[in-house]
Amino acid sequence: MIKYYMTPLTLEGQEQFYRAVVVSDGTFTEDEMVQEIAELNTGLPTRSISAFIKLIFEIRDKKLSSGQNVQLGDTFYKSSILGKFETEDQTPSLARVTVNLVDSRKPLRDVRFNRVKRTDTSTPIPELFFNVKTEEANSEITIGNMGRLNGTRLDFDTSDAAQGIFFVEVGTGAELKVEIVGENRPSQLMFMVPTLTAGNQYTLEIRSRAKAGADLKTGRLADNLTAIA
Template sequence: MENDVLNYALFENHLTSDPNDYMAVTTNAISLDQEALIELMLKRGSTLTATDIMAVLKMEREVICEQAALGNNITIPVFNLNMSIKGVFNGLDDSFDSSRHSIRFNLSPGVELRKVMDSVKTQKVRGEKAGPVIDQLVDAATGSVNDQLTSGGLATLRGSYLKYDASDPAQGIFFVANDATETRVEVISLNKPGELHFLAPALAAGTCHVEVRAILNGRKEIATGRLDAEISVVGG
């Protein structure tokens, strides 16, 4: 499950106009959910059971969310969390208006995570056939990243090689349910290599994966990129 080194390959950076600009894309990173982390904890010889660990972690999450809801800053070894308010206020007498202002969570690595960054070993590998790379799915309604999607709501995909030909029904953003049912996004307002803005289709409540299918410049075949996270559909 664990990688000894972080492999990366270089691909042309379509976000800049310089043809000599390349970007690194990691090739062997995996996603670990809560259960996977607990499994790794148990392998260290903990005297706690999986149920014990789950209960403690749940309590920690509840306290963090509770204190964040009060506007407090959180500083722990893994991460630092604080909040800011986005939006313009019209003079000293103006007040927070949810239609013009929004709360933003600001996350940064904690002291222990920063130490890990310095110890990561990298290894350059030969790049395979380039395809869409999805780093983030951001749900506009909830601000959730790589976790939830509001059915019929606005959302954003961020990554690289994401731009596609919207007139080709074989290309686009697709949501794939656990039963393999596919739903294509029909309304898109921003279609760029690094970012896609779109209106999520009407999806049934449940879990799914998101994919981008595109024919990259100079190629003839469709390449598919999938976000390495399961998305929960809400509001369906």
């Protein structure tokens, strides 16, 4: 069952039309995938299933590191390099390299729809933080490495200093803003994790405005993240 609500288009000349916005029903994690496969009477222990899934992504990363694009099922992966360079002779660092997912636009089959009432349509909804280095989700953040955040209404105006990605230290409230953002889309952000304090826990916040002059809205990831070196 896919939940959705209708909202008017804002494009000039298209104001009389509407678009359907999907309301997320949560995030299905890798651990849950392992458990569901195990429940299909495959005869495989969960440890073997988990190891096999990790092996697939290890091979994916190996091929991406060699300069190849990778297609797994309906998902297409390709590498990109973040940031700007002062000269054409400057060599990118590994920390600037990230992986982009290219949407295959495969249509779903046998789907039922449930139209729901439109509620808050401006607050960001962070759902899943993925540590690109460790491939762990919603648990650890590796200082100085790439992170990926998926959710809803995550994009923000980079020209507004109040908007962006913030890590707020649990207990003290000290905050640090992300300076390098490679991908800034409503459903996904790719960014460089700033210099946090190893061992401390942080709340990941997305702050944005629906439009210039609007109130600043803050969305928080439900799980606190532990900084690791």
